[in-house]
Amino acid sequence: MKRIGVFICHCGINIAGTVDVKRVAEALKDYPGVVLATDYMYMCSDPGQSLIRQSIKEQNLEGVVVAACSPAMHEVTFRKASAQAGLNPYQTEIANIREQVSWVHQDDKEAATRKAIEHIKTIVEKVKYNESLIPLSLSLVKKALVIGGGIAGLQAAIDIATAGYPVVLVERSDRLGGHVGQLSGVYVNFNAARDLLQSKLQAVQANPRIQVFLETEVEELGGYVGNFTAKLKHRGSDGSEPTFSEHTFGAVIVATGHSLRPLSKFGEYGGGRYPDIIDALTFERMLAPDGPTGGEIRRPSDGQVPRQVVFVQCAGSRDPEHHMPYCSKICCMYTAKQAALYRQRVPDGQAYVFYIDIRSQGRDYEEFVQSAMTQHDVLYVRGKVARLYEEDGKVIAWGADTLTGKPVEVQADLAVLATAVMPAEGAVELAQKLRIATDEHGFFSEAHPKLRPVESLTAGIFLAGTAQAPKDIPETVAQASAAAAKVLSLFSQRELVAEPTIAYVDEELCSGCGLCIPACPYQARTMHPWKHKAIVNEALCQGCGACVVACPNKACKLRNLTPSHVLAMMDAYLAEV
Amino acid sequence: MRIQLSATKVHNDFIRKVEDMSGQDLLKCYQCGECSAGCPAAFAMDILPNQVIRLLQLGEHEAVLKSKTIWLCAACQQCYTRCPKGVDLSRIMEAVRDLLMLEHGDRIVIEKLPAETLAEFPQQAFISGFRKYTA
Numbered sequence: 180m181k182r183i184g185v186f187i188c189h190c191g192i193n194i195a196g197t198v199d200v201k202r203v204a205e206a207l208k209d210y211p212g213v214v215l216a217t218d219y220m221y222m223c224s225d226p227g228q229s230l231i232r233q234s235i236k237e238q239n240l241e242g243v244v245v246a247a248c249s250p251a252m253h254e255v256t257f258r259k260a261s262a263q264a265g266l267n268p269y270q271t272e273i274a275n276i277r278e279q280v281s282w283v284h285q286d287d288k289e290a291a292t293r294k295a296i297e298h299i300k301t302i303v304e305k306v307k308y309n310e311s312l313i314p315l316s317l318s319l320v321k322k323a324l325v326i327g328g329g330i331a332g333l334q335a336a337i338d339i340a341t342a343g344y345p346v347v348l349v350e351r352s353d354r355l356g357g358h359v360g361q362l363s364g365v366y367v368n369f370n371a372a373r374d375l376l377q378s379k380l381q382a383v384q385a386n387p388r389i390q391v392f393l394e395t396e397v398e399e400l401g402g403y404v405g406n407f408t409a410k411l412k413h414r415g416s417d418g419s420e421p422t423f424s425e426h427t428f429g430a431v432i433v434a435t436g437h438s439l440r441p442l443s444k445f446g447e448y449g450g451g452r453y454p455d456i457i458d459a460l461t462f463e464r465m466l467a468p469d470g471p472t473g474g475e476i477r478r479p480s481d482g483q484v485p486r487q488v489v490f491v492q493c494a495g496s497r498d499p500e501h502h503m504p505y506c507s508k509i510c511c512m513y514t515a516k517q518a519a520l521y522r523q524r525v526p527d528g529q530a531y532v533f534y535i536d537i538r539s540q541g542r543d544y545e546e547f548v549q550s551a552m553t554q555h556d557v558l559y560v561r562g563k564v565a566r567l568y569e570e571d572g573k574v575i576a577w578g579a580d581t582l583t584g585k586p587v588e589v590q591a592d593l594a595v596l597a598t599a600v601m602p603a604e605g606a607v608e609l610a611q612k613l614r615i616a617t618d619e620h621g622f623f624s625e626a627h628p629k630l631r632p633v634e635s636l637t638a639g640i641f642l643a644g645t646a647q648a649p650k651d652i653p654e655t656v657a658q659a660s661a662a663a664a665k666v667l668s669l670f671s672q673r674e675l676v677a678e679p680t681i682a683y684v685d686e687e688l689c690s691g692c693g694l695c696i697p698a699c700p701y702q703a704r705t706m707h708p709w710k711h712k713a714i715v716n717e718a719l720c721q722g723c724g725a726c727v728v729a730c731p732n733k734a735c736k737l738r739n740l741t742p743s744h745v746l747a748m749m750d751a752y753l754a755e756v
Numbered sequence: 757m758r759i760q761l762s763a764t765k766v767h768n769d770f771i772r773k774v775e776d777m778s779g780q781d782l783l784k785c786y787q788c789g790e791c792s793a794g795c796p797a798a799f800a801m802d803i804l805p806n807q808v809i810r811l812l813q814l815g816e817h818e819a820v821l822k823s824k825t826i827w828l829c830a831a832c833q834q835c836y837t838r839c840p841k842g843v844d845l846s847r848i849m850e851a852v853r854d855l856l857m858l859e860h861g862d863r864i865v866i867e868k869l870p871a872e873t874l875a876e877f878p879q880q881a882f883i884s885g886f887r888k889y890t891a
Contacts, residue, residue, distance in 0.1 A: 487763055529762070529767075549786065553783050560761075561787070580759065582810045585757075585759050586758045587758060587759040588760050588761065590760070590762065
């Protein structure tokens with residue numbers, strides 16, 4: 180019989196405060212197969228890991244059970260420790276007696292202790308059947324796909340190509356640059372957005388490793404990390420039929436940007452009916468030297484220079500009742516910039532900014548907003564505008580000054596709405612094609628909000644820019660470079676290593692019925708072309724076990740979780756304690 | 757009553773004079789309220805010290821002129837000491853009082869006072885210190 184060691188962790192008082200760890204060790208000591216059962220304050224600490232390594236050597240252990248926290252936390256730690264002592268890492272398993280025992284049974288110490296004992300016994304049974312496994316090696320295509328040609332996509336493409344790897348950059352419109360290409364000057368220094376963009380565009384054009392496809396969208400994406408296959412759809416010129424091309428990539432960066440809440444959604448602000456109530460991007464074009472007015476501020480209705488301009492912040496943001504519940508993050512800053520630019524170009528003009536709160540988090544951001552108030556004489560009014568309408572050639576704004584508690588009215592010539600940042604059109608459909616998650620609004624979800632902010636939950640697909648959430652240019656560029664760094668760390672490996680604890684098919688038992696193929700949520704199952712037996716794509720299989728359930732012949736099995744494993748574990752659970 | 761905001765109103769002559777006389781930039785104030793929070797006389801005021809500045813920012817000086825607040829201000833400068841933006845509110849209060857007094861003119865004509873009364877008067881600087889309480 181396998182010689183198994185059981186190591187019970189106190190996790191300070193996290194486990195030992197509820198579970199009687201000494202009694203657990205005592206109960207396991209004489210269990211069949213167990214040659215050592217011991218406890219320690221923190222098994223994951225250096226001395227804890229040394230205890231495991233030393234015991235493996237001294238007791239010639241052939242299997243290890245660490246009764247501790249969730250395997251999501253420290254499975255890798257303890258398997259690595261075992262491997263260092265010469266034991267195959269897949270002979271080490273975790274019995275989760277923290278999340279599944281001590282934390283959920285704090286009010287019943289006796290029951291928690293008994294449950295911990297049962298739980299560890301089942302894992303001991305599992306380890307008895309465990310095979311020694313070798314991690315899988317998968318090939319890796321060192322070429323990246325970047326979806327979206329805005330500032331995020333450009334930056335990511337430049338970083339990857341500069342490191343020496345080929346990049347395909349696809350953009351669905353007919354030009355690169357995205358929203359940044361539409362801006363005038365940027366906060367906090369009024370530098371021309373055109374110049375910023377130009378430096379990136381030149382870097383892309385100068386790099387032979389970057390291949391740009393304009394008017395192109397991703398039609399299909401298959402495969403897996405290291406080996407994605409993409410079908411690209413190229414829009415035909417002059418209405419001709421689209422053409423398609425196929426490529427393979429090792430990694431994908433999604434940088435598809437955002438859209439804005441349309442004016443039609445704001446009935447209280449005219450719903451888009453009034454020419455002199457515009458959104459901030461339209462005003463931005465008015466300020467831009469390459470815009471329709473050549474940088475002159477003229478109101479759309481009659482081409483007059485507006486003498487009074489009302490800026491409305493939070494138009495559609497922070498409004499869970501009617502619009503989007505989140506803060507669009509960029510509006511406070513660009514509104515201050517637009518109001519300041521207006522005052523620079525129309526020195527005798529008056530600008531009013533209606534706001535709920537001012538959020539100016541970033542280097543020099545707060546100072547910039549305050550300079551709009553003091554240097555540029557922009558009047559900030561704390562209160563959201565309730566109504567905008569046109570009367571006798573004026574835009575009438577009804578607001579309130581909540582600081583004095585008085586309602587206010589402005590007879591303005593132009594109103595500019597800071598409309599909410601929304602996911603790009605077609606974001607959800609793209610997410611489905613890429614098999615990545617979106618949040619309830621349609622922004623792509625990161626794998627972890629704090630610790631994995633540039634990865635999607637699908638291995639090999641990374642996120643950059645406003646496709647993930649509202650963010651400004653420096654944040655977007657930083658995230659794009661971070662996503663590129665993730666791609667480069669992937670490409671720096673010779674081959675990919677994957678977990679071997681996945682499904683396999685016993686060809687002797689497989690009847691080729693094919694039930695496992697639709698059961699697989701990862702498209703990892705196909706039929707062998709001439710053997711007529713089901714086969715597993717080892718790179719795609721995530722070891723979920725759906726095929727095991729679907730197979731009527733018990734031909735599908737998971738490595739180290741076979742029916743023998745499971746039945747032995749059940750026996751241990753159901754046995755009298 | 758809805759306040760009508762306009763360029764001429766928020767930059768009116770009175771506001772300009774207050775800024776000139778006090779040497780303070782009214783728009784520097786971002787309405788954090790620390791002046792009102794620390795003011796030892798705020799309990800007796802009809803509008804809070806920060807609202808004095810706010811109303812001036814909006815061109816609503818009439819409301820300020822009618823308030824008791826400007827007369828209750830003892831110029832202790834607690835507000836200025838604590839102001840994160842360095843706005844000396846006591847100087848603004850003083851400017852408003854001075855403008856109001858200039859508008860109304862002096863009520864005491866010095867020449868008409870008897871010589872013996874005048875001889876008993878303290879120095880003018882001392883008088884000025886109390887003057888705001890008598891307008």
